[in-house]
Amino acid sequence: MGSVAFDSVKTPFGEVEEVLGGSATYFSTAASYFTDVSLVAVVGEDFPEAHLDFLKGRGINLEGLERSPGRTFRWKGEYSYQLNEAKTLKTELNVFQSFRPKLPPSYCEASLVFLANIDPELQSDVLKQVKKPKLVACDTMNFWIEGKLDALIKTLASVDILIINDGEARELAGEVNLVKAAKKIIGFGPKILVVKQGEYGALMFNGETIFSAPAYPIENVFDPTGAGDSFAGGFMGYLSKCETLNDAAIRQAVIYGSTMASFNVEAFSLDRMRSLKQEEIESRYHAFKALTAFEPVTNRAS
Amino acid sequence: MGSVAFDSVKTPFGEVEEVLGGSATYFSTAASYFTDVSLVAVVGEDFPEAHLDFLKGRGINLEGLERSPGRTFRWKGEYSYQLNEAKTLKTELNVFQSFRPKLPPSYCEASLVFLANIDPELQSDVLKQVKKPKLVACDTMNFWIEGKLDALIKTLASVDILIINDGEARELAGEVNLVKAAKKIIGFGPKILVVKQGEYGALMFNGETIFSAPAYPIENVFDPTGAGDSFAGGFMGYLSKCETLNDAAIRQAVIYGSTMASFNVEAFSLDRMRSLKQEEIESRYHAFKALTAFEPVTNRAS
Numbered sequence: 001m002g003s004v005a006f007d008s009v010k011t012p013f014g015e016v017e018e019v020l021g022g023s024a025t026y027f028s029t030a031a032s033y034f035t036d037v038s039l040v041a042v043v044g045e046d047f048p049e050a051h052l053d054f055l056k057g058r059g060i061n062l063e064g065l066e067r068s069p070g071r072t073f074r075w076k077g078e079y080s081y082q083l084n085e086a087k088t089l090k091t092e093l094n095v096f097q098s099f100r101p102k103l104p105p106s107y108c109e110a111s112l113v114f115l116a117n118i119d120p121e122l123q124s125d126v127l128k129q130v131k132k133p134k135l136v137a138c139d140t141m142n143f144w145i146e147g148k149l150d151a152l153i154k155t156l157a158s159v160d161i162l163i164i165n166d167g168e169a170r171e172l173a174g175e176v177n178l179v180k181a182a183k184k185i186i187g188f189g190p191k192i193l194v195v196k197q198g199e200y201g202a203l204m205f206n207g208e209t210i211f212s213a214p215a216y217p218i219e220n221v222f223d224p225t226g227a228g229d230s231f232a233g234g235f236m237g238y239l240s241k242c243e244t245l246n247d248a249a250i251r252q253a254v255i256y257g258s259t260m261a262s263f264n265v266e267a268f269s270l271d272r273m274r275s276l277k278q279e280e281i282e283s284r285y286h287a288f289k290a291l292t293a294f295e296p297v298t299n300r301a302s
Numbered sequence: 303m304g305s306v307a308f309d310s311v312k313t314p315f316g317e318v319e320e321v322l323g324g325s326a327t328y329f330s331t332a333a334s335y336f337t338d339v340s341l342v343a344v345v346g347e348d349f350p351e352a353h354l355d356f357l358k359g360r361g362i363n364l365e366g367l368e369r370s371p372g373r374t375f376r377w378k379g380e381y382s383y384q385l386n387e388a389k390t391l392k393t394e395l396n397v398f399q400s401f402r403p404k405l406p407p408s409y410c411e412a413s414l415v416f417l418a419n420i421d422p423e424l425q426s427d428v429l430k431q432v433k434k435p436k437l438v439a440c441d442t443m444n445f446w447i448e449g450k451l452d453a454l455i456k457t458l459a460s461v462d463i464l465i466i467n468d469g470e471a472r473e474l475a476g477e478v479n480l481v482k483a484a485k486k487i488i489g490f491g492p493k494i495l496v497v498k499q500g501e502y503g504a505l506m507f508n509g510e511t512i513f514s515a516p517a518y519p520i521e522n523v524f525d526p527t528g529a530g531d532s533f534a535g536g537f538m539g540y541l542s543k544c545e546t547l548n549d550a551a552i553r554q555a556v557i558y559g560s561t562m563a564s565f566n567v568e569a570f571s572l573d574r575m576r577s578l579k580q581e582e583i584e585s586r587y588h589a590f591k592a593l594t595a596f597e598p599v600t601n602r603a604s
Binding site (some may be wrong): 201255 | 479503588
């Protein structure tokens with residue numbers, strides 16, 4: 001569950017107007033490479049068939065995609081050369097403003113649930129509608145940490161995995177040191193915390209163990225929009241295929257998440273996903289292995 | 303070769319006045335856990351015996367430590383809660399201003415040379431005095447990139463490994479993207495580029511291959527001063543014990559460098575090195591393995 005949107009994005013490498021975007025779109029598309037995905041979101045009367053066809057073409061169940069009178073959610077943002085953080089120029093909530101998701105009956109049987117970054121009260125409402133989720137992950141942002149902390153803390157109590165960026169983790173915990181911040185956040189409910197660090201990769205805190213994953217070094221980063229949701233999609237998509245959700249599986253899922261994020265930034269909108277092949281995903285997963293591998297000491301002279 | 307200094311440092315966790323510091327001090331002390339080190343630097347008449355005794359106690363050869371009339375080099379800096387970058391409050395070059403290193407005869411036979419961050423003309427002068435170095439690494443900073451680029455480019459042509467931080471790499475190459483920046487810098491001469499990224503770890507570029515190492519997540523970072531030179535000391539110290547300087551050895555060296563840096567930040571000055579034991583180094587090296595390990599996909603259902 002999240003947003004389906006029109007994005008207008010400017011980066012140092014180009015500019016696009018009203019292209020397909022939104023957290024639910026990026027998440028579902030990335031996850032669709034691993035598993036069956038059912039999307040929950042809302043669009044307006046202006047949303048074109050071609051975008052629906054793309055999502056259907058990825059096998060995504062759109063029964064939970066509501067179409068409401070009015071205009072689709074729109075976001076306009078800009079990135080500087082650093083590409084680390086978007087500057088939001090304009091947000092038009094439109095049909096998203098009055099969205100109160102009601103899950104189709106088949107959705108209530110879902111075993112894995114991802115709640116993208118939206119109002120934590122809506123996250124709780126949706127989660128209540130799922131009968132027996134095996135694994136629940138969510139995202140959030142500074143806007144909710146600052147404006148709806150009580151509701152967010154309530155949502156976190158029912159969540160297994162929180163996936164946020166490092167600035168958000170520090171703000172949520174009120175603690176600059178990430179190791180201390182992670183302990184505090186795990187105290188709020190989630191057993192696992194994944195801290196996204198953009199071009200620096202991700203840290204995963206699972207009880208007392210920590211896993212550090214790099215970002216894949218990309219020579220041509222075009223547009224970071226959707227990287228976090230693509231990460232979450234690869235992460236949850238992979239976990240849905242795992243028999244046991246142990247630490248090894250979660251680590252592999254972090255790498256699959258990083259893999260999907262690394263492809264996503266190679267083009268505007270979801271354009272890289274329009275041509276991405278399963279073999280490319282497996283090949284980049286192995287490239288992550290080569291990127292991080294080091295042997296125990298073997299050739300030391302004395 | 304580098305500086306031996308008095309540092310006055312303020313971090314959110316405390317404050318110290320005129321404690322032992324300097325790039326050559328941090329480098330030599332870290333390297334001394336792996337190999338025999340010969341230091342080249344200058345101190346003034348105010349430099350206390352106790353500091354010399356500490357360095358001698360670590361087995362460091364001080365024949366190349368000149369004592370000149372005047373005061374020792376002093377640096378004063380401050381860190382905010384982010385701990386990423388020092389704000390320099392005061393630099394007093396003192397005896398360092400007129401330092402023209404002349405290597406003792408035994409030093410000229412050195413096989414590994416590390417040129418810490420000083421004037422690139424001095425780096426070249428020192429390097430010329432070493433007869434047949436097997437491996438030369440150096441550091442530099444924005445001050446030299448901006449003020450003595452020609453001399454720096456000349457030094458780089460004679461260097462095997464450049465160890466700098468990400469901001470410096472971007473500035474030196476005039477290129478924001480690190481993969482592209484690395485290619486450009488390798489074109490200047492060094493076969494290998496190590497990019498230090500502070501709390502995010504390090505990237506090592508060796509021809510076409512890239513190695514990504516995390517920083518060790520530390521719950522109590524007291525003072526980042528000297529982390530980069532401790533990294534270089536662990537890195538070069540480990541390499542000096544390797545029979546072959548292949549990619550595997552360089553990767554292991556990056557982890558030993560990260561290990562030494564991670565210890566260094568746990569206390570002010572070189573205080574953590576006063577108690578650090580060999581077993582702790584080996585144990586943290588293995589902790590890096592646990593921190594980054596992920597298996598190939600094994601437990602996927604279909």
